[in-house]
Amino acid sequence: xxxxxxxxxxxxxxxxxxxxxxxxxxxxxxxxxxxxxxxxxxxxxxxxxxxxxxxxxxxxxxxxxxxxxxxxxxxxxxxxxxxxxxxxxxxxxxxxxxxxxxxxxxxxx
Amino acid sequence: xxxxxxxxxxxxxxxxxxxxxxxxxxxxxxxxxxxxxxxxxxxxxxxxxxxxxxxxxxxxxxxxxxxxxxxxxxxxxxxxxxxxxxxxxxxxxxxxxxxxxxxxxxxxxxxxxxxxxx
Numbered sequence: 001x002x003x004x005x006x007x008x009x010x011x012x013x014x015x016x017x018x019x020x021x022x023x024x025x026x027x028x029x030x031x032x033x034x035x036x037x038x039x040x041x042x043x044x045x046x047x048x049x050x051x052x053x054x055x056x057x058x059x060x061x062x063x064x065x066x067x068x069x070x071x072x073x074x075x076x077x078x079x080x081x082x083x084x085x086x087x088x089x090x091x092x093x094x095x096x097x098x099x100x101x102x103x104x105x106x107x108x109x
Numbered sequence: 110x111x112x113x114x115x116x117x118x119x120x121x122x123x124x125x126x127x128x129x130x131x132x133x134x135x136x137x138x139x140x141x142x143x144x145x146x147x148x149x150x151x152x153x154x155x156x157x158x159x160x161x162x163x164x165x166x167x168x169x170x171x172x173x174x175x176x177x178x179x180x181x182x183x184x185x186x187x188x189x190x191x192x193x194x195x196x197x198x199x200x201x202x203x204x205x206x207x208x209x210x211x212x213x214x215x216x217x218x219x220x221x222x223x224x225x226x227x
Contacts, residue, residue, distance in 0.1 A: 033215070035218075041220070042221040045216075087152075096158070097216060099153055099155075100152075
């Protein structure tokens with residue numbers, strides 16, 4: 001079956017760095033997405049990786065290793081507003097998004 | 110990035126009534142739109158996939174006669190919750206898929222509609 005795994009919850013300190021991991025097993029692969037979702041709001045798009053390597057976008061970076069079925073989202077210089085759930089999603093061979101359950105990130109002062 | 114709007118953002122209705130939610134892609138054409146439901150502290154659950162001009166594809170366990178989806182144009186999809194009951198109270202989110210020249214297909218989400226059925 002298809003499966004996306006990411007930690008349920010993580011805690012980090014304001015100003016620090018945190019890495020949220022995502023492993024996947026899907027039927028086919030057409031890219032991996034990271035979304036941020038604040039409580040009570042819809043998800044917002046953060047990043048898209050389809051080739052191996054690191055994509056950097058400001059304080060956020062996303063890494064992909066297709067051979068390992070692994071990705072991570074790296075958040076630097078954490079701010080209180082980064083407290084949210086981070087969703088990993090993989091687009092399978094049918095171009096359908098398979099969603100992870102999300103990682104709730106708690107930022108402490 | 111691409112913008113998706115959803116209307117209304119909040120609905121409170123009586124049990125037994127029907128509620129229509131609109132999802133629009135404002136600055137791009139979306140051949141495919143998706144409808145999700147999210148209960149508090151739970152993951153997004155895909156309800157159905159809607160392709161312009163054809164019938165929606167519903168996920169297992171989602172009643173197509175209760176959740177009517179119409180995707181009449183490349184920028185508009187509607188979800189109608191018919192004969193709503195309190196257990197239908199949830200956060201309904203639509204997303205639209207854009208296709209860029211490099212074949213990247215990103216889903217952009219609407220702001221969501223919070224439905225409360227009394």
